[in-house]
Structures are given as C-alpha cells and as structure tokens.
Amino acid sequence: MTDDSGPIHPLWLRVTHWMNALAVVIMVMSGWRIYDADPFFGFIIPKSVTLGGWLAGALQWHFAAMWLLAANGLAYLACNVASGRVWRKFFPLSARAVMADVRAALRGLLKHDDLRAYNAVQRAAYLFVIADCVLLVLSGLVLWKPVQFPLLRELMGDYEAARRVHFLAMAALVAFVGVHLVMSALVPRALLAMIRGR
Amino acid sequence: MPNPYRRIALDGEAVVKEALRRLDQPARRAFLRRSLTLGGLSLLTGCAIVDEESVERALMKVSRLNDKVQAWLFDPTLLAPTYPESMITRPFPFNAYYKVDEVPEVDASEFRLEVGGLVADRHAWALEELRALPQTDQITRHICVEGWSAIGKWGGVNFGTFLRRVGADLSARYVGFQCADDYSTSIDMPTALHPQTLLALSFDGEPLPPRYGFPMKLRMPTKLGYKNPKHIEAIFVTNTYPGGYWEDQGYNWFGGS
Incomplete structure (x- = not known):
C-alpha cells in the first residue's frame, strides 16, 4: 500500500494544498463580507474577520480568488487521479471502518505512526472536504451566473436555494478546517510533512 | 445626494492602463507577491484593504x-426563468443609493427621453410615443x-426593438444611461439586444411608480440590480x-447573471 521511498507527500500535493489554503482563506473571509450585505440567516459576521472592507472590495477579492481556487482545485484533482493516488490513499473505505476509528480516536487509541497511510476517519474527512469544495464551486457558479447555468440552477433548486447551499457548504468547510488545524497541532509531524514532504 | 460610499469617480480605462503600467514594474510585482502571503492577508483585512492602492x-x-x-x-439566446403572478414579491423592495423619500419627481408631460451617440434618429421621445410602441411584459x-x-412584473418596450427603431449602430460596444437621480450605468450591446431586455414603463400592471423608476427603467433579468437603471433621461x-x-x-x- 505505501511506498517508503520518496517524500510522504509529493510536491504537487504540497503546492496545491497550500495554494488551496490561501484561496480558501480569501474566499471565506471575503464571502463573509458578502454575506453581511444581506445576512439571510439573521446574524452577521464581525467585520474584523472579513476581507474587502466593503461589499465591492469583498466581491473583487472573491471573484479574483475564485480563479485560484478553481484552477488549483482542478490541478489537484487531475494529479490525484492521474497518479492513482486518490485510489491508493482514500480507498478502501467503509462506514464500519470509519465508526471503528472514530471510537478509537475518542478513547485516545487511534495511532498516527505512519503519515503515509490515512486512517478511515481521515479518508472520510478528506473525501468529504473535496466533495464540499466541489459543491461550493458549483453553487457559487449558480450565484454568479444563474441564467447562464440553467442545469446547475435547477440542481440547486433555484437562486435563493443556491445561496443557502453555498453558505452551508462554507460552514462545513470552516468546521473541517477547524478540526484539521487542531489535529495538525496535535500531530506537528503531519504539518512538517505537508511543508517539507518528509 | 450625500452618500457615505461615494468616492472620487475614476475613469475605468485609465485605471486599467495605470494598473497595467504599474504591474510591469518588478518592484510592484514583488510587493503584490508579498502582500498576498497569508501573513500579509491578515494585515490587510477590514478597511485597511481599500486603502492599499496597488492591491486595489x-x-x-x-x-x-x-x-x-x-x-x-453570455449566451444571447438563453432566457432567464419566468414565474407565475402568484410568486411576485409584494411589496417589492425599494433600493437605491439614497432613501425612498429622496426619489426624484419627474413631470410626465414635460418629460422627453433623449437619445444620442451612434444612432440615426436623435429625436427626443415623449412618454406617449414610447407607450405607442409594441408592449410586452415579463x-x-x-x-x-x-x-x-x-420577483417582479415589468412591462414596456423590447429594448432591441427600440434600438432598431432609432437606427442605433448595433455593432457599437456600449449603451449608456443617464438618469434623473444622477445615477448612470452602461451595458454591453449583446445584453442590450437580449430578448428579455425591456425598456420598462410599467410595474405590476400599473404605470411605473416613482420609487421603481418613473418614467422608465431598463429591466434586464440577465444583469444584477445596479445594472438596471431607473428614472432614465438619456440613452x-x-x-x-x-x-x-x-x-x-x-x-x-459586466454585472451579468
């Protein structure tokens, strides 16, 4: 399953990971400012954690960083599929294995010795966040171009439904990032491996 | 009109030209790269970002x-979805860069729509003349x-029909609008000729009320609200x-949907 020669994470993975991190920070922070212009869930996001200063600035950041997010995301998916890494690292995966690893993790028994192999919770979490980013891009396309992408618009329900989908997908992404940051703080070797490859 | 957001108007092309010129300078590029690091980003949050000229x-x-x-x-043949009357939003929201009590009052009898630029027929249109053209609604x-x-219901003249009627140069790039509330905007010609682009004279079956843009607004379901000018005086x-x-x-x- 694992190849012990070479880096733990190939260079393309590390580059796309950090580019994605940058894009996500810009997209989320500017997105919060855009949400604040019409806070449909009844609460606003504190301006101090938003990007862009005002609505037009936030929109400019959002519609600039979207190119980075999309291009980088496509490069990541292409490399992942072409190298076969996606099958080696994320599969096999079963609900039973995820539940077993969750139970082990909660009892502090989940080992993190081999950074080359993802446990079932990691596999599920990373596959989830990939799908979530795809959903963010697709719902975002509907918000940007509801008339030009009729099929996507109908898939989301309508324009207003797409706004909710986009926000909730953002919330799921932010929740993932929160857990992801805690885990990398608990296992600093994993953070180093994502920077140095070793 | 006093408006907290209003800043000095910039000539768009000049801005782009200047931005291109500055981007060519290596020092500028290096600065942009530095300012786009994560650390730089955290410093650039909030209002600070709009003060950062080169990033802007x-x-x-x-x-x-x-x-x-x-x-x-933009697909000029793709239509925005249409809805039944039962789905019309009532009351339809008022939105402008000023408050509803500052809506301009336009005298219908005195009003003449000016038409200029690359058009063959520059005569100014009375409201009755526009109402005499074929009407459609959406x-x-x-x-x-x-x-x-x-969701709203607008009625009026298909804008493509109007542009052809005045002998507009349909190969021109832009159509611009000047409004009685000192608002202005401009659109691309393909959108101007889109079948759902309407020189709207009515709202919900009634003559367009002042708060929705009397005497006329340009209604485009293929563009965001701020691209749909109200109180149009000149095209x-x-x-x-x-x-x-x-x-x-x-x-x-572009502000397109």
Whole structure:
C-alpha cells in the first residue's frame, strides 16, 4: 500500500494544498463580507474577520480568488487521479471502518505512526472536504451566473436555494478546517510533512 | 445626494492602463507577491484593504478581465426563468443609493427621453410615443448585488426593438444611461439586444411608480440590480467605455447573471 521511498507527500500535493489554503482563506473571509450585505440567516459576521472592507472590495477579492481556487482545485484533482493516488490513499473505505476509528480516536487509541497511510476517519474527512469544495464551486457558479447555468440552477433548486447551499457548504468547510488545524497541532509531524514532504 | 460610499469617480480605462503600467514594474510585482502571503492577508483585512492602492488596482484589473470572461460566457439566446403572478414579491423592495423619500419627481408631460451617440434618429421621445410602441411584459427575478432577490412584473418596450427603431449602430460596444437621480450605468450591446431586455414603463400592471423608476427603467433579468437603471433621461450608444455610478467605485462592470 505505501511506498517508503520518496517524500510522504509529493510536491504537487504540497503546492496545491497550500495554494488551496490561501484561496480558501480569501474566499471565506471575503464571502463573509458578502454575506453581511444581506445576512439571510439573521446574524452577521464581525467585520474584523472579513476581507474587502466593503461589499465591492469583498466581491473583487472573491471573484479574483475564485480563479485560484478553481484552477488549483482542478490541478489537484487531475494529479490525484492521474497518479492513482486518490485510489491508493482514500480507498478502501467503509462506514464500519470509519465508526471503528472514530471510537478509537475518542478513547485516545487511534495511532498516527505512519503519515503515509490515512486512517478511515481521515479518508472520510478528506473525501468529504473535496466533495464540499466541489459543491461550493458549483453553487457559487449558480450565484454568479444563474441564467447562464440553467442545469446547475435547477440542481440547486433555484437562486435563493443556491445561496443557502453555498453558505452551508462554507460552514462545513470552516468546521473541517477547524478540526484539521487542531489535529495538525496535535500531530506537528503531519504539518512538517505537508511543508517539507518528509 | 450625500452618500457615505461615494468616492472620487475614476475613469475605468485609465485605471486599467495605470494598473497595467504599474504591474510591469518588478518592484510592484514583488510587493503584490508579498502582500498576498497569508501573513500579509491578515494585515490587510477590514478597511485597511481599500486603502492599499496597488492591491486595489490589481483587483480592479482582475475585475475587468472578469468582464471579458462574462461577455464570453453570455449566451444571447438563453432566457432567464419566468414565474407565475402568484410568486411576485409584494411589496417589492425599494433600493437605491439614497432613501425612498429622496426619489426624484419627474413631470410626465414635460418629460422627453433623449437619445444620442451612434444612432440615426436623435429625436427626443415623449412618454406617449414610447407607450405607442409594441408592449410586452415579463415576470422575472431581480437579483441584487447584495445577494437578495425579488420577483417582479415589468412591462414596456423590447429594448432591441427600440434600438432598431432609432437606427442605433448595433455593432457599437456600449449603451449608456443617464438618469434623473444622477445615477448612470452602461451595458454591453449583446445584453442590450437580449430578448428579455425591456425598456420598462410599467410595474405590476400599473404605470411605473416613482420609487421603481418613473418614467422608465431598463429591466434586464440577465444583469444584477445596479445594472438596471431607473428614472432614465438619456440613452446613448458609444464605443467609448462609459462606466457608471457604482462601477466607477469598484463594482464589476459586466454585472451579468
């Protein structure tokens, strides 16, 4: 399953990971400012954690960083599929294995010795966040171009439904990032491996 | 009108030219790269970002590139969804850069719509003449750049029909609008000729009320709200980028849905 020669994470993975991190920070922070212009869930996001200063600035950041997010995301998916890494690292995966690893993790028994192999919770979490980013891009396309992408618009329900989908997908992404940051703080070797490859 | 957001209007093309010139300088590039690091980002949050001139110019440049992408994506035959009368949002929201009690009052009997630029017939139109042209209506979703949307019913003259009637140069790049509330905007010719682009004279079956843009607004379900000018006094066809009230302050020019 694992190849012990070479880096733990190939260079393309590390580059796309950090580019994605940058894009996500810009997209989320500017997105919060855009949400604040019409806070449909009844609460606003504190301006101090938003990007862009005002609505037009936030929109400019959002519609600039979207190119980075999309291009980088496509490069990541292409490399992942072409190298076969996606099958080696994320599969096999079963609900039973995820539940077993969750139970082990909660009892502090989940080992993190081999950074080359993802446990079932990691596999599920990373596959989830990939799908979530795809959903963010697709719902975002509907918000940007509801008339030009009729099929996507109908898939989301309508324009207003797409706004909710986009926000909730953002919330799921932010929740993932929160857990992801805690885990990398608990296992600093994993953070180093994502920077140095070793 | 006093408006906290109003800043000095910028000539769009000049901004892009200047941004391009500055981007060519290696020091500028290095600065942009540095300012785009994560650490730099955290310093640039909140209001600080709009003060950062070079970042603002770079973002404006991307915004103009996005205009081109949107023009390329725009399918002139694709129609915005239409809705039944039962789905009309009542009351339909009022929105402008001023409050509802500052809505301009236009005298219908005195009113003449000016038509200028690259058109054959420059005669000014009385409201009765516009009402005598073939009328059509639509129930479509108005989407504001702020994110909210509302469904309304607009009636009036197909704008393509009007442009052909005045002998407009349909190969020109822009159609610009000057409004009685000192608002202005401009659109691309393909959108001007879109079958759902309407020179709206009525709202919900009644003559367009002042708060919704009397005597007329341009209704385009293929563009965001700020691209749909109200209280139109003058229409001009041009090849020179005309910009607009919000566009000059940083809102995307194409603003298409």
